[in-house]
Amino acid sequence: MIVGLDVGGTHTDVVVLSGKEIVRKVKILTAQDDLLCTVCNGLSEALRGLVPRSIQRLVVSTTLATNAIVQGQTEPVGVLVASGPGINPYAFEIGQHYYAVGGAIDHRGREIVPISDQEVLDIATRLRSENVRNLALVSKFSVRNPAHEIKMRDLLVDDFDHQTMGHQVSGQLNFGRRIATAYLNSAVAPISQPFYRAVQDCMEQEGLDIPLEILKADGGTMEQVRSFQYAVETILSGPAASVMGALAFADSNKEEVVLDIGGTTTDIAILVNGAPLLKPLGIRTGGYNTLVRGLRTVSIGVGGDSWVRLEDTSLKVGPERRGQALAYGGPEPTPTDALITLGATEGGDKQRAIQGIRQLAEQMGKGVEETAEAVLSETCSLILEAVNALVDRVNKTPVYTIYELLEDRSVVPTGMIVIGGPAKEFAPRLQALTGWEAHVPPSYEVANAIGAAVARTTCEVTVLADTDRRFVCAPEEDYLDSIDSGATKKEVIRLALDLLRMKALKMGASADDLEMELLEDHEYSMVQGFHRVGRNIRVRAQIKPGLVGLYRKEPA
């Protein structure tokens, strides 16, 4: 059996799956000020009476890191950046302890200006006097040559608790995001490490002898032991949990939209060939652009509890939520009240709902039912507007080769998977408006916890080979080797896939879930004068976000 637990803003859901059967569903209120207690209570309730040995896997998705970042309750971090020429390094200033130091590496990984030991040590002295215990060490182009970050780490390793080096967080180019990502990692690691250790303890008390797995923003998992180095990857795992839950019901031959309609917001994602689309570089959270792999989701302020009112003469839905629906004692009418008025859903105080809608109807000079329909169609329109905007942005993603530009790879959705509270009621309306087949999976109300349970381990590697300078490196893996001047792209791809496989297994993947995919494989001749001096080969590969073995549907 496998267990998935997803901590949401209001509720925490737990499911226990046996094969494809849901043997237990638990929904409890989330105590935002005591997430550990919430997780442990949810687990004990879900596991009660089950044989501990029959649980083979347990995955948790929490809001811990996201909350800490958004609420600014993170640990102080000393940030040392060696920028070299380019944008003013103070433009990337982050946190209260930010220092630009000397040292420069160029785009091919050559050292231009060395790091000054004394400068770094002086800053360290100051940081210690200010009681800063954690560091983010970042240099420009460190993914081409991490020497300066390693040098800083070696100088400081004994005097600080935790250091994040920029090249470890991602193999992608983007100095500003690398700084922000390394900073956030060091800022949340001291909080998340003890938390997940405590969850693991709690599992042991329940008699479980399996590693705790944690859901990441890209819809993949990693083992708890990795959560220190990659703490930042657990931010925004909530939307990913829902999408992975929907994926379990997706048609792998279709391009589909996932809509998770909640009380306050609706989250939107896109599935292509049975896999969710990822953000090109990384997610944005708490005002920071990062290099954290994440699903390409959009969240809009429209949901079952959105505030419905008239502005001038037009009906407005959201983005504000004033409370629950009138039917449940809330202060203002909501789309949920419209559903209750129409008898589309049961529950709460129907008269209060009707009364609220009637007031709107009178102001508009329309009938009550007509007004309720208008509220729902406005709600659906707002959702679909956001869907179209997302699809449009995806289709306008920049490309850099003639082949890609001329080969039209536009995403054209033809289906929808609708989950979340009012999924059943909204799905037919959305289908009528788009003509796309709208599908509401069974147990849609706990799709998020199912998603956590069935998500497989994911990871990514980036490999760069420069046959002129005779090196090959995979910065995130701390891999650096010499390479033959005649090395080919094929060899570099093989190396990348080997590294990827090793990394995935280390992170807790099972050997039959290693669905590998090349994200990038480019090769350029490097010419000096009129002679080719070597090749520049760049390969990026990932374990695709997807489902663990049993839950995978093979493409028809």
Next chain:
Amino acid sequence: MKAKRRTGLVFFPAFDWAISETHPEREERLLYTQDQVFEEGILDIEGLVEFNPVVATVKDVERVHFCVPEVEAVLTESHYIAAGGCKAIADAVLGGTTECGFALVRPPGHHAMRVVHGSRGFCNINIEAVMLEYMRWTYGVDRVAIVDTDCHHGDGTQDIYWHDPDTLVISLHQDGRTLYPGSGFPTEMGGPNALGTTVNIPLPPGTSEQGFLYVLNRVVLPILEEFEPELIINSAGQDNHYSDPITNMNFSAQGYAKLTEQLRPHIAVLEGGYSIEGALPYVNVGIILALAGVDYSWVREPDYDPEQIRQDSQVDSLISGTCGKVLELRQECALRREKYLGGSEFVQRNKSVFYDTDGFLEDQREVVRVCRECAGLMRIDSRAETGYRILGIRVPRKGCPTCQRLGRQWFESGSVKAFDKVYLQDCVTDEYQVKSA
């Protein structure tokens, strides 16, 4: 980080296209620029918007060029996309999405002339001209200045707008006696109907930041102010850089950024620049930041040493002399125009054009009607060593009825026995006609 000016960027390195494997115009050309642009996180700057290029159409090209034997024969996909990258920026700027924009595209275009038999100076079609005529037809733009800061004389752009009084073409370049294409002297000032709207400022080898900014302030900006263009286009070649392998200048990334800041072009278009590791990554970042109004003071090449590239006093005085001459010659334009108006109705110029990239010669006889009403009807009789001989007739955009009528007559009487193709470009009606035996 936030841009002071909303800036559009088309970044299209065309990583799958080269003239040949080791040619300067190869896949690798913008590789390190892309690395630098990506690593700097330039696309994360708020107010900087990236667009994909569109694909320019045959019609866009026919509005500007006579391609021999036809457009499809002399262009590859890369050329449609380079011109289309410029169009995408034009749409962003004129559609009001951004205030300015930079088309970082390849291959370049400023050596492509009105008649195109093949490739010269790595250029097949003039991407700025294709963009400009598209803007005129789509957005009703009229008066435009093109400032060419590539190290090579923008002889193609000059040729195309030689007779157009509504397009001011200013080219700063390394003296033609020392560099390809060998033209661009101060006395080249435009045809009889457009005297003074072509401006050439040849600079001696060794010109550095000081010289470029001097010319900008003494000559370029005052002429722009006088011309009052609605739009300024910068053909932003980057081969004036001190590390460029095929030129001899001493310009720097800081210099390019300052020039961009002071010129304030609405649209910049990448032209040449072949120091792909040592210059382009830094120069392009400098130009983008300067356009967007973001602090560029930290942008410099790893080996930048202002002392090493300081221009000597002899260069100072040569440049100052050239600027004086350019300004002096401009004073004579009105008088020369009067003389043309009192002289014969038609003026002929003969040209020999070398297609260095493809390796053949073309001979041209170009005749323009001296006209008081419009930019003047023109015809080009062109014969190339490829064996083609063509006749191209062009009625200008704001052509007068007389020029238009006469143009139609020339086209009708153009002999398909004497010429392989006869073309009519009627820019009043936006028509393009071709006839052949």
